[in-house]
Amino acid sequence: MKNIMSLCVLLSITQAVSAYAQDSYILTITDKGIEPQTIDIPAGQKVPLIVKNLTSEPVELEGKAFASEIVAPPKGQAKEYVGPYSAGEYGFYNDYNRKEVGIVRSH
Numbered sequence: 001m002k003n004i005m006s007l008c009v010l011l012s013i014t015q016a017v018s019a020y021a022q023d024s025y026i027l028t029i030t031d032k033g034i035e036p037q038t039i040d041i042p043a044g045q046k047v048p049l050i051v052k053n054l055t056s057e058p059v060e061l062e063g064k065a066f067a068s069e070i071v072a073p074p075k076g077q078a079k080e081y082v083g084p085y086s087a088g089e090y091g092f093y094n095d096y097n098r099k100e101v102g103i104v105r106s107h
Contacts, residue, residue, distance in 0.1 A: 024048040024079075027102065029059045029072065029094070034102045043106045046083045053077060063092035065104040 025047055028035045031054075041047055053059045053072035062069040065082070072078040085106035094100035 022047070024050050025082075026050045026052060027061075028052045028054060029100070030054050033100045034094070037101070038103045038105055040105050040107065041083060041085060043087045044084045046081050049080055049082045051078045051080075057096060060095040061092050061102075062095055063090070065090035065092040065102075069095065 025039050025041060027039065027049065029051065039049075049070070051059065051061060051070050051072045053074060053076055056074045058074055059072045060069050061072075066080070067082070068080075070078050070080045082104070083106070085104065087107050088105075090104045090106070092102050092104065
């Protein structure tokens, strides 16, 4: 009985951790802007961020959210590791179109 209870607790913890941690985070750039405009990333973790550029123009994301710019070619994508972040919100923008802005929220 103790083994079954231990297994149940272990499975619950494993599911909770896997639900919280993602393999990667994705930002999509379209003619309408950045989607989603806010992404939630766990504090204290370095995570992969994929920027998918669906437009015919290059994208250069930069700001306090990233240690360096992230450049995605037209109709292409880029993958960078971002973080680790302290809890808070960090803004970023597309340097080629400053109306396109977003936020990395870390908690």
